Amino acid sequence: MSPLVEAALQPRKMPVQARSSVTVEAIAEATIQVLLAVGPDRLTTTRVAKRAGVSVGTLSPYYPNKRALLFSVMEQHLNFVADTVEETCERHHGQALAAMVGAVVRAFLDAKMRRPDVSTALYAVSAELDGPALVARIGNRARVALATMLGTAMDARFEELEFTTQMVYSAMAGTTRTVIEAGASAKMVRALRAELELMCVGYLEKAAARD
Amino acid sequence: MSPLVEAALQPRKMPVQARSSVTVEAIAEATIQVLLAVGPDRLTTTRVAKRAGVSVGTLSPYYPNKRALLFSVMEQHLNFVADTVEETCERHHGQALAAMVGAVVRAFLDAKMRRPDVSTALYAVSAELDGPALVARIGNRARVALATMLGTAMDARFEELEFTTQMVYSAMAGTTRTVIEAGASAKMVRALRAELELMCVGYLEKAAARD
DNA sequence: ACCTGAACACCGTTCAAGT
DNA sequence: ACCTGAACACCGTTCAAGT
Numbered sequence A, B: 001m002s003p004l005v006e007a008a009l010q011p012r013k014m015p016v017q018a019r020s021s022v023t024v025e026a027i028a029e030a031t032i033q034v035l036l037a038v039g040p041d042r043l044t045t046t047r048v049a050k051r052a053g054v055s056v057g058t059l060s061p062y063y064p065n066k067r068a069l070l071f072s073v074m075e076q077h078l079n080f081v082a083d084t085v086e087e088t089c090e091r092h093h094g095q096a097l098a099a100m101v102g103a104v105v106r107a108f109l110d111a112k113m114r115r116p117d118v119s120t121a122l123y124a125v126s127a128e129l130d131g132p133a134l135v136a137r138i139g140n141r142a143r144v145a146l147a148t149m150l151g152t153a154m155d156a157r158f159e160e161l162e163f164t165t166q167m168v169y170s171a172m173a174g175t176t177r178t179v180i181e182a183g184a185s186a187k188m189v190r191a192l193r194a195e196l197e198l199m200c201v202g203y204l205e206k207a208a209a210r211d
Numbered sequence C, D: 001a002c003c004t005g006a007a008c009a010c011c012g013t014t015c016a017a018g019t
Helices: A003-007 A018-038 A045-052 A056-062 A066-091 A097-112 A116-127 A131-150 A161-181 A186-210 B003-007 B018-038 B045-052 B056-062 B066-091 B097-112 B116-127 B131-150 B161-181 B186-210
Strands: none
Touching: A018 A045, A018 A056, A018 A066, A018 A116, A045 A056, A045 A066, A066 A097, A066 A116, A066 B131, A131 A161, A131 B066, A161 A186, A161 B161, A161 B186, A186 B161, A186 B186, B018 B045, B018 B056, B018 B066, B018 B116, B045 B056, B045 B066, B066 B097, B066 B116, B131 B161, B161 B186
């Protein structure tokens, strides 16, 4: 992430009068509504402006370009999730592992699911073309292969094989994605491999014990 | 995913002569090169056509719109990863869990890392605006909170606390993303919560035992 | 059958003029 | 200080004309 790119998403002018604060908020809300109504492709600056009840020209001082509109909406959402996780963590200091994990997982999912339509729309924005659908469709081949293999394990049996496999695959894809987006050095990839093995084995042993 | 959207990414005309097959391949390769050279925002149909040595009008019969260009590149990449995982799975049928997991994790990461520049560019495409950077920056707050909390656990100590935490968070975010993109029913979310707990606890127990 | 490239429609962004 | 909206530049897509 170059600072220049980030800078281009920051407002040129901050609202100083009450009037413009209202405008900025109306534009943000209009962006969400247009996004939900017509989708990311047909979201245009004119449409957002019209929905917010202002002229197109009003957008630029506060949202210097179209991406800034979506960026700010996503930022609000992510901040809400981060807030929720932080608070939950603080409330569980000093407790046992299982209690901590249970609470955090619950809080994280609850935050993501507070407005499922918005969460989904934001993933879609973040996804651009139909990447995720493609990932799901093609990743399915890998998941079927994984499930088939796990079904043959000499030392374990799984009741919920489909779902267990889905979890393993998602954890793999998700953590890898994070590492790649962080700028994947060879060392990081090696470390990731080791940790992912721990995670998958740890999970699968528990899943097999339960079933 | 509506079938209509998918259909709009399929070619209107398939290449029938050797000449046009070469053209189609050249356009796909040009798309990758332009993507790597100027990034997704400045990737234009004209630029791709010029790089491929054809006229803009030549694109449309085979790639009906700009998204189709990026879609086909991503499709190739994902198919390669799926192929690799499938083969590895087949080679490890009947082996012990630990061996299976080790092999698949390795194969998956190797496939993703064969051309790191392309992998990264495709995540960037899939990501549109700077969503991932934002996710990383804000998600960092949650990770710090998690690490701080885990450091206080009454029944475990972690050497590599930072990285361990990163893994837990990535697994949470990654699996959640998958479930959301699959169309998150309330039932699925509940199932996810239970599995994520198993996975996190299983992993953390192993990580604590090692350290 | 395949390719060209000018023409069209549309959208993001700006800025002189207003309140 | 804030907002308007016409004007501009640019890009995706098409299609009549060529080979």
